[in-house]
Amino acid sequence: xxxxxxxxxxxxxxxxxxxxxxxxxxxxxxxxxxxxxxxxxxxxxxxxxxxxxxxxxxxxxxxxxxxxxxxxxxxxxxxxxxxxxxxxxxxxxxxxxxxxxxxxxxxxxxxxxxxxxxxxxxxxxxxxxxxxxxxxxxxxxxxxxxxxxxxxxxxxxxxxxxxxxxxxxxxxxxxxxxxxxxxxxxxxxxxxxxxxxxxxxxxxxxxxxxxxxxxxxxxxxxxxxxxxxxxxxxxxxxxxxxxxxxxxxxxxxxxxxxxxxx
Numbered sequence: 672x673x674x675x676x677x678x679x680x681x682x683x684x685x686x687x688x689x690x691x692x693x694x695x696x697x698x699x700x701x702x703x704x705x706x707x708x709x710x711x712x713x714x715x716x717x718x719x720x721x722x723x724x725x726x727x728x729x730x731x732x733x734x735x736x737x738x739x740x741x742x743x744x745x746x747x748x749x750x751x752x753x754x755x756x757x758x759x760x761x762x763x764x765x766x767x768x769x770x771x772x773x774x775x776x777x778x779x780x781x782x783x784x785x786x787x788x789x790x791x792x793x794x795x796x797x798x799x800x801x802x803x804x805x806x807x808x809x810x811x812x813x814x815x816x817x818x819x820x821x822x823x824x825x826x827x828x829x830x831x832x833x834x835x836x837x838x839x840x841x842x843x844x845x846x847x848x849x850x851x852x853x854x855x856x857x858x859x860x861x862x863x864x865x866x867x868x869x870x871x872x873x874x875x876x877x878x879x880x881x882x883x884x885x886x887x888x889x890x891x892x893x894x895x896x897x898x899x900x901x902x903x904x905x906x907x908x909x910x911x912x913x914x915x916x917x918x919x920x921x922x923x924x925x926x927x928x929x930x931x932x933x
Contacts, residue, residue, distance in 0.1 A: 743817030775816035783863040
C-alpha cells in the first residue's frame with residue numbers, strides 16, 4: 672500500500688465541509704480526504720462516538736484554539752465545532768489571524784516557480800496579469816494563508832468568475848528576494864503558467880500572388896522623323912574685279928571709248 676502524509680486542511684469547501692489535503696511521500700501526487708466520524712474515531716483510537724457524546728460541548732484551551740486557527744479554521748468554525756462562545760475564541764485567535772494575514776501578504780511578493788526556475792514577476796503581478804487576460808477584476812480577490820503540520824505555509828487565493836467562486840492554492844516558502852510560491856493545484860498552475868490561454872499567434876501577411884500571364888506587348892515608340900538636313904546656303908559667287916580694259920589703238924588715236932565701255 673502507498674503511504675500518504677497530511678500537508679494541510681481546506682476549510683473553505685462549502686459543499687462538504689472541512690477536507691484534509693494529503694500527498695505521497697515523494698510529493699508527486701496529491702489527494703483530498705473528507706473526514707467522517709469513523710475516520711475520527713480510528714485516528715483517536717476510540718470507539719464510534721454516540722449521539723450523546725457528540726452533544727457534549729468541549730471546552731478548548733487557548734493553545735488548541737490558536738492551533739486550529741493557525742491551521743486555517745475561522746473563528747466561527749472553531750466556535751461552532753467546540754460549542755463555545757465566538758467572542759472567547761476570537762480573543763485567543765486574534766494574534767494568529769494577524770500572523771496568517773502577514774504570511775499571505777508576504778506570499779504575494781514571492782516569485783512563482785516555473786519549469787525553468789523562479790519567475791521575475793511576483794506572485795501578485797503574475798496573478799493580476801492572468802486575471803486581466805481573462806477579463807476578470809484583479810481587485811475582486813481575497814488572499815489567505817495557514818500553516819501546515821509540517822510547518823510550511825499554504826496560501827489560498829479566491830476570486831469570482833461570474834457567479835462561481837474559484838480557489839487556487841500555493842505552497843509559500845519564505846526566503847531571499849521574497850521567497851518562492853509553488854502551485855499546489857491545477858487552478859494555481861494555470862494562473863502562473865505563462866503559456867496558458869495565450870492569445871492567438873499574430874496573423875501572417877498574405878503572400879502576394881505572382882501574375883504569370885504574359886504582358887501585352889508594348890508598342891515600340893515611332894522613330895522620330897528626321898528633320899531635313901539643312902542645306903548650306905549657296906555660296907555667293909565671288910565677283911571678280913573687272914580689270915580696266917585697255918583701250919584699243921584706234922580709241923587712243925581717235926580719243927573715243929569703245930561702245931561697251933560705260
